Amino acid sequence: MLENVKVIEYGNLISGPFCSKILGDLGAEVIKIEEPDKGDDARRCEPFLGDIPNREWSGLFLYLNMNKLGITLNLRTPTGKEIFAELVKDADIFIENNQPGKMDAIGITYDYVKQINRNIVMTSISPFGQTGPYKDYKSCELVNANISGVSYASTREFEMSQPPLKPPAHILGFQAGISAAAITIGALYGSNATGSGDHLDVSEQESAIQDLGLQIPQFCYRNHIVSRTDAYMRAPFHVLPCKDGYIYHAFVHEYQWRRFLELMDNPDWADNDLFKDYETRAKYWDGLRSLMVDWTMNHTMDEIYRKSQEKGAPVGAVYTAKEILDSEQLAARGFFVEAEHEAAGNQTYPGVPYKFSEVVREMPISAPLLGQHNEEIICGRLGYKRSDLVKLKEAGII
Numbered sequence: 001m002l003e004n005v006k007v008i009e010y011g012n013l014i015s016g017p018f019c020s021k022i023l024g025d026l027g028a029e030v031i032k033i034e035e036p037d038k039g040d041d042a043r044r045c046e047p048f049l050g051d052i053p054n055r056e057w058s059g060l061f062l063y064l065n066m067n068k069l070g071i072t073l074n075l076r077t078p079t080g081k082e083i084f085a086e087l088v089k090d091a092d093i094f095i096e097n098n099q100p101g102k103m104d105a106i107g108i109t110y111d112y113v114k115q116i117n118r119n120i121v122m123t124s125i126s127p128f129g130q131t132g133p134y135k136d137y138k139s140c141e142l143v144n145a146n147i148s149g150v151s152y153a154s155t156r157e158f159e160m161s162q163p164p165l166k167p168p169a170h171i172l173g174f175q176a177g178i179s180a181a182a183i184t185i186g187a188l189y190g191s192n193a194t195g196s197g198d199h200l201d202v203s204e205q206e207s208a209i210q211d212l213g214l215q216i217p218q219f220c221y222r223n224h225i226v227s228r229t230d231a232y233m234r235a236p237f238h239v240l241p242c243k244d245g246y247i248y249h250a251f252v253h254e255y256q257w258r259r260f261l262e263l264m265d266n267p268d269w270a271d272n273d274l275f276k277d278y279e280t281r282a283k284y285w286d287g288l289r290s291l292m293v294d295w296t297m298n299h300t301m302d303e304i305y306r307k308s309q310e311k312g313a314p315v316g317a318v319y320t321a322k323e324i325l326d327s328e329q330l331a332a333r334g335f336f337v338e339a340e341h342e343a344a345g346n347q348t349y350p351g352v353p354y355k356f357s358e359v360v361r362e363m364p365i366s367a368p369l370l371g372q373h374n375e376e377i378i379c380g381r382l383g384y385k386r387s388d389l390v391k392l393k394e395a396g397i398i
Contacts, residue, residue: 070368
């Protein structure tokens with residue numbers, strides 16, 4: 001746990017804020033710095049409570065920024081940088097994921113923060129990293145998905161005429177945040193051991209590429225580029241519709257297929273030579289799919305899922321968000337948590353995907369309002385007066 005660790009985050013949207021959220025979930029104190037009046041761009045991202053755009057009602061922002069204190073600060077001003085420097089003196093970690101060139105433009109580089117605090121770990125997350133010919137390029141989730149190769153093989157259920165598909169939501173941003181959090185914790189222990197900090201350069205593109213699975217070895221070993229239109233090498237290894245949703249088959253071994261055939265009462269077509277093994281079933285998948293769908297569409301997702309479990313056949317249910325929220329497994333583990341937010345009220349959020357055997361976790365703190373902790377941090381910790389806050393606000397510094 002990281003109870004005595006102090007983190008400063010100057011992040012935006014997904015990767016940086018999620019990185020610091022992970023540290024905050026582990027007990028670190030996180031102070032989030034936002035631009036005055038504007039705030040994190042995630043505040044303008046849907047979904048909004050009641051479908052009404054409001055900078056305090058974005059579900060994305062509320063989730064990404066739980067367990068954080070929030071202040072506003074204009075780091076382009078001398079006074080703003082002075083306040084930032086005071087915070088850095090007492091910090092262990094500084095996290096940022098701003099567009100390339102921004103940190104250099106405002107003079108907040110690793111050399112700058114290291115002069116203030118030689119032990120600090122600075123984590124910089126950017127689309128393509130801090131070096132290389134793309135280092136100054138801006139990007140977004142759609143660009144990252146395509147330039148990392150993820151979209152090209154995202155699905156194989158459509159015709160060649162269909163374009164590549166980006167994975168849903170902001171998966172790549174979250175993955176980059178996870179990668180950054182892991183290496184940041186490692187660097188923190190290194191800093192504690194050596195007495196010297198470090199600058200971590202995290203590339204969102206490279207973070208996505210590490211999840212490509214077999215695509216890179218397929219090309220290196222076989223000179224084959226995996227595309228989303230490729231036929232599967234084995235079948236069934238597909239998503240199929242059923243009466244009230246979808247199920248996913250993952251039959252690696254022949255006996256698993258035979259067990260599922262028992263569930264389907266061993267149809268006559270199962271003995272056809274076209275379907276004798278996983279390679280021929282893959283070759284003639286179009287015909288096999290139609291035969292299987294005739295059966296699956298007469299059964300519910302839960303019925304197929306439960307009976308497959310009894311048979312020892314690896315079939316998964318494709319859950320929607322509602323079914324995940326209603327999951328008895330997640331309820332038993334207390335995964336979902338509630339937090340009371342001053343503007344958005346009491347809402348349900350995903351919790352953390354781990355449990356400690358010896359530590360009882362406290363309930364999470366809701367995301368901060370824009371500038372909610374200005375007085376607590378700037379006055380309470382740095383010694384400014386309340387009258388100073390008025391002047392700082394008028395000058396556009398907070």
